[in-house]
Amino acid sequence: MTAGNNTRIFFVGGVIAYRALFNWLNPWIFVPTLIVTPIFQLLFFAFLGRAAGLENDRFYVIGNALQVGALPGLFAMTFAIAGERWFQTLSPVLATPANRAAIFLGRALPVIANAAFVCVVTFVAGALILHVHIAASAFPALAVVIAVTSISCTGFGFICGPLGLRWRDAIIAVNLLDAVLLIFCGVNIPIASLPAWMQAASEYLPITHGLRAARRVADGAALSDVRGLLAAELAIGLAYGALGFLWLRHLEVVARRGATLENT
């Protein structure tokens, strides 16, 4: 396998696999699931926050706009990897001599773009509906924060792919992981008001550091002021991604040994 082939598999193969396996791309699913639901999630928690007298609308707009990036991150990565099994194409894919990293990591790129798109749409819609003002000078830095958080959410989603290969009802676990991010990462509840063990756990989850960075940037901080937070966010996402990839390789070896590749 040449480097050129690997690059082609990474980029072209990734896009083709994503288009084929992520069946939410149909506008009848994409719009209700990845546009309407995130916006209403944001509004729901903003109203809940108002009733609880906890934080202002800006807190919920930033928090939820970044967290909804986890929706494509978690679900699309599950579909893009475990979908091979549901469509019974896993054996042909694994029978090819193609580089596994190029095959599976390439699928993450469209997911990252999708996650960033969902974040931006939700952010803009939430800010417009709730009249949240953020200085235009903060937009470039916020774009970087959104990109980094989308990468880390997609990396986190990488552990869902192998889960889908291992467990028929992995979508339940994916939902639970989404819930964990919603509760632990300071999306709607200030992390300081969570119990100590939850605060400690939040430090090892994606979104937490990205969200801190986004809120500081929205308050006027420069990108250089939050580079430590962004580095931590990126490192956490990449660590989950690496873990997911290693797990995937392990499952492949085990499935070959036990002839259990297509077992459902």
Add this chain to the structure above:
Amino acid sequence: MTTLRVVWTGLVVHFKITSRSPFAIGVGATWPIVNATLAYFMYRAGGTPQTLLYASLGSAVAGIFSMIAIDASGAIQRQRFWGTLELLIAAPVRFALVLLPMTIAVASVGIYCLATTLVWGRLVYGIPLPLEHPLAFVLAVPATLISVGVLGFALCMVLVRFRWAGQIGNSLEYPVWIVSGLLFPIAVLPAWSHPISWALATTWGMQALLHGALGGPVWRDLGMCALLSLVYGVIGFSIVDRFLDAARRSASLSLT
């Protein structure tokens, strides 16, 4: 008698089917706990812990509606997918009587949401369930389940023309949670949204459970649940016949 038997048998069968669905139970029973946990932390951190029971009951009703939004809105499409739609329509029983217990059964599985949320609130956060009107509270549970189930029946029929009805129904989760005032009072919403709240069984079911537990005009809420069930039923029954006529005329019943 036949009608009652069809409805009862359908209810029991579909309750069993839904109860054995790992997705329905796994997601349906855990998300209310997630919502309740979020609401507990938010109300507690905001210094309004007296609303914790409200959050508990609201999360349960939200869970009941989620079951409907996810499962019932695509009930016809699911029958198509299973290949049983033609058989059900060809049966010598009115199709609406087959569909209605399906959606009520899905909502009834929401009883797990109510149980898990109340037990979770009690065990983890020590939230008591006072029950000012025990009889009314006990009546409010089936009233909520049935009225939300019939709402699902109407929703299923309204979305019948859409191939992706399940996904569209799913996207109604948050909007309905918002306008029904399940985790916060509808007073925080703009006034124009209040008539929408009043037209939803989730609003009155929530109020009935809350008033049954804490005291209040619970009989009015139960009456509204019954009235809305009737209205949703009429809407559903009137659409189902039109749908069947159109599908028979164009031979499109099994098209997916």
